[in-house]
Amino acid sequence: MVTENHDKKGWKEIPIGGIIEEAGNAERYKTGTWRSFRPVHHPEKCTNCMICWVNCPDTAIKAGDVNSPDKGLVGKNDDPNLANFGGFDYEHCKGCGICAAVCPTKAIDMHPETEFLDKEGEE
Amino acid sequence: MVKKVLKALTGAECVAEAMRQINPDVVAAYPITPQTPIMHAFSQFVADGKVDTEFVTVESEHSAMSATVGASAAGSRAMTATSSNGLALMWEVVHIAASTRLPIVMNVVNRALSGPINIHCDHSDSMGCRDAGWIQLYSETGEEAYHNTIMAVRIAEHPDVLLPVMVCQDGFITSHSVETSEILDDETVKNFIGEHNGHHPLLKTENPVTVGPLDLFDYYFEHKRQQLDAMERAKPIIQSIFDEFGAIVGRKIEFFEPYMLDDAEEAVICLSSSCGTLRHVVDELRKQGRKVGLLKVRVFRPFDQNKLAEMIRHIPVVGVMDRSASFGAFGGPVFMEVRNAIADESQKPLTVNYIYGLGGREFTVEQAKQVFDELRQVRESGNPGIKVRTLGVRE
Ligand code: SF4
Numbered sequence: 001m002v003t004e005n006h007d008k009k010g011w012k013e014i015p016i017g018g019i020i021e022e023a024g025n026a027e028r029y030k031t032g033t034w035r036s037f038r039p040v041h042h043p044e045k046c047t048n049c050m051i052c053w054v055n056c057p058d059t060a061i062k063a064g065d066v067n068s069p070d071k072g073l074v075g076k077n078d079d080p081n082l083a084n085f086g087g088f089d090y091e092h093c094k095g096c097g098i099c100a101a102v103c104p105t106k107a108i109d110m111h112p113e114t115e116f117l118d119k120e121g122e123e
Numbered sequence: 124m125v126k127k128v129l130k131a132l133t134g135a136e137c138v139a140e141a142m143r144q145i146n147p148d149v150v151a152a153y154p155i156t157p158q159t160p161i162m163h164a165f166s167q168f169v170a171d172g173k174v175d176t177e178f179v180t181v182e183s184e185h186s187a188m189s190a191t192v193g194a195s196a197a198g199s200r201a202m203t204a205t206s207s208n209g210l211a212l213m214w215e216v217v218h219i220a221a222s223t224r225l226p227i228v229m230n231v232v233n234r235a236l237s238g239p240i241n242i243h244c245d246h247s248d249s250m251g252c253r254d255a256g257w258i259q260l261y262s263e264t265g266e267e268a269y270h271n272t273i274m275a276v277r278i279a280e281h282p283d284v285l286l287p288v289m290v291c292q293d294g295f296i297t298s299h300s301v302e303t304s305e306i307l308d309d310e311t312v313k314n315f316i317g318e319h320n321g322h323h324p325l326l327k328t329e330n331p332v333t334v335g336p337l338d339l340f341d342y343y344f345e346h347k348r349q350q351l352d353a354m355e356r357a358k359p360i361i362q363s364i365f366d367e368f369g370a371i372v373g374r375k376i377e378f379f380e381p382y383m384l385d386d387a388e389e390a391v392i393c394l395s396s397s398c399g400t401l402r403h404v405v406d407e408l409r410k411q412g413r414k415v416g417l418l419k420v421r422v423f424r425p426f427d428q429n430k431l432a433e434m435i436r437h438i439p440v441v442g443v444m445d446r447s448a449s450f451g452a453f454g455g456p457v458f459m460e461v462r463n464a465i466a467d468e469s470q471k472p473l474t475v476n477y478i479y480g481l482g483g484r485e486f487t488v489e490q491a492k493q494v495f496d497e498l499r500q501v502r503e504s505g506n507p508g509i510k511v512r513t514l515g516v517r518e
């Protein structure tokens with residue numbers, strides 16, 4: 001790993017005291033790189049209750065509409081006024097497993113990242 | 124028009140008086156001997172409506188420093204005070220205050236750290252956090268603690284400094300002893316410290332910022348580099364604030380205050396109340412024709428090594444007094460700084476370290492004389508002998 005980070009700003013260029021002057025820039029911090037377990041969704045068990053969406057600490061579960069390709073297949077999922085499960089934002093999902101733990105129908109399970117590494121040849 | 128009145132006050136009351144005049148927005152504190160009389164007096168000012176301060180009575184010193192940090196980050200002028208184990212309990216937040224660059228002023232009434240439990244003066248508490256990133260001012264008397272507290276506000280809040288400042292005075296010896304102190308009128312102090320405009324205040328909602336975020340290998344080091352720079356930049360700023368305030372009170376205020384140093388053959392370096400005893404002994408020995416002198420350290424952080432070297436390089440032998448021990452190190456904290464400051468000088472004094480006064484052990488005129496006598500022996504023999512000595516301890 002490059003530890004000197006020459007592409008980053010020097011000490012004279014950054015705000016003092018560790019302050020972040022720009023609001024809402026946590027989005028640019030890719031917590032997805034921390035993940036060692038990946039949540040995997042099973043639409044056939046999902047009721048679109050959105051409990052996982054409420055509980056995810058990294059807002060890494062997306063809310064979809066009636067056309068969401070990832071929406072759950074159980075329950076009232078055709079009401080345009082209601083949100084449906086919209087998939088994971090894997091750039092920010094850090095793999096904590098809270099969504100899997102809170103899902104009342106066990107529609108999410110956690111898989112070691114190594115499984116995907118083997119299949120997809122990711123680094 | 125500056126008005127000055129002489130008042131009979133303890134060192135603790137002097138600081139409370141400074142705090143009343145500063146009128147901080149927030150004070151959070153927890154009682155601990157011998158700091159308690161500061162907050163005792165200050166809480167009376169709060170109760171009597173003499174200050175507008177939000178006084179937060181917290182459940183521990185860890186919370187006292189945390190509340191002070193929060194208040195300061197919110198943009199208010201925030202102060203606290205503590206001693207000994209109270210400072211130890213604040214420890215982690217003391218570092219956070221400095222690295223978050225919050226201009227907090229904290230009075231530390233120096234008391235020995237436990238154990239065994241002891242409530243009396245030594246400097247192990249504040250010396251223990253000399254690397255925490257705080258500016259440290261030491262006070263010989265209550266009046267100096269009063270002056271230091273007022274100046275500390277200006278130093279801490281200076282836009283090119285933005286570091287917390289610790290103002291130290293000796294527990295009981297200074298904090299509980301009544302002396303005549305010259306107190307300025309409220310208006311003069313108010314004008315001197317000026318308005319406080321927080322640096323990126325959290326409560327300024329039109330310009331939201333994040334305070335205290337995670338800072339890993341990519342930027343933490345850069346923030347530490349900024350802290351190193353701030354300490355260096357603080358040196359001339361501190362001296363200019365000393366000069367400005369010195370003109371008001373009619374005193375010369377310096378990082379290192381010399382007494383009879385010009386022709387001294389033996390000199391002692393010391394801080395806080397023991398300087399009074401040493402000055403008395405210097406006077407006595409001078410009457411006998413001995414060329415002895417004293418150098419009082421008023422600012423320990425940042426330590427101005429160049430200034431110190433300039434002031435002592437011509438003296439043949441220097442004794443360095445440390446009211447705290449650094450176990451396993453070559454001498455106490457002050458000794459290490461002094462040796463370091465003169466290391467590269469071509470002409471430099473021989474140095475001897477005296478660890479003294481731990482746990483409130485009295486520092487006597489006889490001990491001070493013994494130090495000067497031993498320093499003379501070192502000068503005459505050209506051999507420092509044992510370089511780190513203990514003074515006033517039973518064999
Ligand atoms: S594993 Fe954690 S971070 Fe990822 S989507 Fe589930 S709750 Fe959010």
Ligand code: SF4
Pocket residue numbers: 041045046047048049050051052053072085102103104105106107108
């Ligand atoms: S908690 Fe389970 S059932 Fe509810 S939306 Fe999330 S995955 Fe679907």
